[in-house]
Amino acid sequence: MRPLWIVSALLCYSVITSAAQVIEMVSPYDTPPFVVDQKKEQGLVYDLASLLTVRSQGKYQFKVVVVPRVRLQKILQRSGVYVVPLVSPKWFGDGDEKKYLWTSALMEDENLVLSPRKRALEYESPASLQGKRTSIVLGHAVEPVQQLEKAGMVKAESTQSFNNSLRMLARGRIDFMVMGRIVAVYLIRDLGLEDQIYISDKTIERFDRKILVSPQSQKDLHKWLEGEIQRLRRSGEWKKYLRAELSLKNCDLAADPQFI
Structure with missing residues (x-):
């Protein structure tokens, strides 16, 4: 069962999304802990989408779309506004981060x-x-x-x-x-x-997990995401989601990914 504070955030998510710009969050992951249950919209990717939606205060609604990696490659070739969560630049042949827009790391793995x-x-x-x-x-x-x-x-x-x-x-x-x-x-x-x-x-x-932002996206979206990730890193709010989803409350975090 999810902690009450996550449930509260999800309730806020449903209330403020009616007039927001919809941004597809295209996930190549279909396995836990990134996607635990697609029907119930549970997992780290869904948590990240709802968290960013709430923090945008009605500006954006991040909608998760789970696709196979082959289809993701086709999506990357078309124009449009979308983001790909928790991936590494080198997986997309973009080690110098010039092909796509990238945020700072949400975590190391x-x-x-x-x-x-x-x-x-x-x-x-x-x-x-x-x-x-x-x-x-x-x-x-x-x-x-x-x-x-x-x-x-x-x-x-x-x-x-x-x-x-x-x-x-x-x-x-x-x-x-x-x-x-x-x-x-x-x-x-x-x-x-x-x-x-x-x-x-x-x-x-070792590699960083970041958010890929499509080249056609507005610079405002990339700038906003980068600012929010910096604030999440400072506040520790994302770490709470990780601990809740991964059930790491009683575990040694030093043995798990670095929670930036």
């Missing part, structure tokens, strides 16, 4: 190397994964793993969901998999696999 606890794998370099078996979730390929597969260093098996891949890993059917920490921590706890999956101390890569 990192790609973890997971392995069966009975065959714990300590990642040191790509050579550590040579000859190993892994799993790639359809539509959610991780670039470092794709590169290893193309180089013939690892063998990859496709699955339909992260849950399936984690269960395969826990049973020892694959040797390792790579997942972002925020998704891995949530799903491992949700599936009760804490005692069956080992997380390597060294990560493959």
Whole structure:
């Protein structure tokens, strides 16, 4: 059950959106904790949309649209006003942040190397994964793993969901998999696999999660979003949403993504 303060924010969201400019928040995520339940509009992406809508005081209404990554690439090629939440510039070939407009980071994340606890794998370099078996979730390929597969260093098996891949890993059917920490921590706890999956101390890569703003969007929208993120970082309000959604109240935050 959501805390009362989140429920109150959602009630405000429904009251003030009638005359606001609708901004599509296009999410390539369909998995927890980003999208927990599409019908009930639960998850970090929905929380972010409602939070920004409320804070705009009637100027904007952020409407979440969940799409596959293939469709997102097509959306990025068309003109229009939209934002893509909690993504990294390098995933879109925009490391220098000149192709799209970007906000500051809402959080930092990192790609973890997971392995069966009975065959714990300590990642040191790509050579550590040579000859190993892994799993790639359809539509959610991780670039470092794709590169290893193309180089013939690892063998990859496709699955339909992260849950399936984690269960395969826990049973020892694959040797390792790579997942972002925020998704891995949530799903491992949700599936009760804490005692069956080992997380390597060294990560493959770290990255920032930002908001992509379409080039056709008004500069006012980008400027407003950047200002709000700076204020959210200072106030700690976004951290409250993260803790509530990820159920991290009694956990060591140092072991989870950096909550900026």
